[in-house]
Amino acid sequence: MSKVDAQTLAEWDHRFIWHPFTQMAEWLREAPLIIERGEGAYLYDVHGNRYLDGVASLWCNVHGHRHPALDAALHDQANRIAHSTMLGLSHAPAIVLAKELVQRAPATLTRVFYSDSGATAVEIALKITAQYWQLVGEPQRTEFVSLTEAYHGDTIGAMSVGYSETFHRFHKPFLFPCHKLDPPHVFRWHRGLSEESALDAALSEAHSFFRERGAHLAAMIVEPLMQGAAGMWRHEVAYLRALRMLTQEHGVLLICDEVATGFGRTGKLFAVEHAGIEPDMMCLGKGISGGYLPLAATLVREEIFSAFLGPYEAFRALFHGHTYTGNPLACAVGIASLEVFEREHVLDNVSARARQLEQRLAKDFVPLAHVGDVRQWGLMAGIELVTNRASRLPYPASERVGHKVVLAARRRGVILRPLGNVIVLLPPLCITEQQLDELCQVTWESIREVTEHHTS
Ligand SMILES: Cc1ncc(COP(=O)(O)O)c(C=O)c1O
Incomplete structure (x- = not known):
């Protein structure tokens, strides 16, 4: 394939593609993030920016991108x-x-x-x-x-x-x-x-x-x-x-x-x-x-x-x-x-990282005012955001709180994809201790940025 420059790709994406599970009216208002390559737990876009893949390319990546054996x-x-x-x-x-x-x-x-x-x-x-x-x-x-x-x-x-x-x-x-x-x-x-x-x-x-x-x-x-x-x-x-x-x-x-x-x-x-x-x-x-x-x-x-x-x-x-x-x-x-x-004893890494994630969720996320619940099995976790923890009142869909958290995380170099107002953490199983810390830190900062001024 001959190389097409980043701006042309963005234009063609908006002109020719219908993305899955996507409100295209919203998509067409935002610049598309176009991935060019991957390496381990990271993705790189066409401008050379690096992102931690926090959702394992829609929950499927296991050993990282471009694993030599695969x-x-x-x-x-x-x-x-x-x-x-x-x-x-x-x-x-x-x-x-x-x-x-x-x-x-x-x-x-x-x-x-x-x-x-x-x-x-x-x-x-x-x-x-x-x-x-x-x-x-x-x-x-x-x-x-x-x-x-x-x-x-x-x-x-x-x-x-x-x-x-x-x-x-x-x-x-x-x-x-x-x-x-x-x-x-x-x-x-x-x-x-x-x-x-x-x-x-x-x-x-x-x-x-x-x-x-x-x-x-x-x-x-x-x-x-x-x-x-x-x-x-x-x-x-x-x-x-x-x-x-x-x-x-x-x-x-x-x-x-x-x-x-x-x-x-x-x-x-x-x-x-x-x-x-x-x-x-x-x-x-x-x-x-x-x-x-x-x-x-x-x-x-x-x-x-x-x-x-x-x-x-x-x-x-x-x-x-x-x-x-x-x-x-x-x-x-x-x-x-x-x-x-x-x-590579992958399941041993999952156990260690799952324990690390459990601790971070309990220590940093549970106390947040707008986190209603956290749920986890292994390296599969959801952080449910609510307007009011006591009444468990959900954010209205029109506020796009989950999406706003995703955009805030993206600015900090992490890719997330929410399920409504539930922020999903589901990294490749090869994620290291330091990368998982980065994922948690960025997600925490992004949730705070989006929700801290919210009162209800
Ligand atoms: C439990 C479960 N079953 C089936 C599917 C559908 O898989 P696919 O998107 O590959 O059709 C998914 C996708 O997320 C899933 O989570």
Whole structure:
């Protein structure tokens, strides 16, 4: 690509691009920040300015940008072939990565169905569920249940189970119905209960729901331990364990969507490990390729896979696939990423940095007048800003408080992206002690700058 100067790029961006999850009227009023390159936990823009990547390039970067081992795997594979289909053919990177994933995943998960984004991994889990129950002679199991404010991606099925009024209301007529259970966070934060009573209330709701609808349920889908896009809604392992027990008792499949929590984010390779549970399916994306390339996978129990077997003419096969499913470049980088986890003791760094983050959050952020709550699992944290801590009154959307904090942090050399008024800290797992200090310091200063004159 011939070099285009920074100003022309900015003009062309405004003229030709429609950015995702972006109010373009606002975007077109601001100069776009155009990234040219990355190095470890830092991003560099077209003017040479350096920024700490505080949200791991939308929660996917794991070992940093331009990691030598991942770059080498990418180049090595590019020297062989960039893409070849998984429909009717196979290739070494997909085969080896599948074996490596199965070895590391909960023992019940033995089959890997590839795709290319978190939403497609979820969509596939839903389609497998729907077909599975018909194939095994329980066609009455057609209903799904998920958690209030769950987010599972933006395709039609994923929106149906992950419905958010703010994001998806225009598409509501096109979505299928899905039951909702309130997670403990709703009881605690929105209804003012203590942590313990919130858990009890959520469990009691779940028990009565399963007693009522259990026989008709096809699957429950959950983001284990942390509902990311809801605003970092954390729950305890006890809740996840209870959901596993309830689904098992009622013969319902449990799908764990580890698109955000997977690959070390919460301190274990997969969040379900904290709870010691084994789901029936697991959706993986984001960090699966170290955050390099679009890749996703739906991991499935052997018994579910077996139900799809039969003579060709019975048409029991799963008729689902995408052109770039299991792309060889992405799979090769995925294998290298798993090797780096072990070679560089990445999870040890996550534990140390998570403790550091927990201390900083408690010491510096909790006392701030406009911080209503902080929630964290590993290197995944949300700082909820409120106009008034006692009444938990949220800032009106029109004040764009989260966005203002992002702009203040950017001026100080840190990239953040909020979820409404929740400031998200989700750095690459390779972040060092000093870089994490920088991230916390800048975020703290930015929150103070934006909120300190606010009275209400
Ligand atoms: C839990 C969860 N599931 C699914 C998705 C969708 O992933 P993608 O954006 O790759 O489609 C996301 C994205 O943030 C997510 O957090």
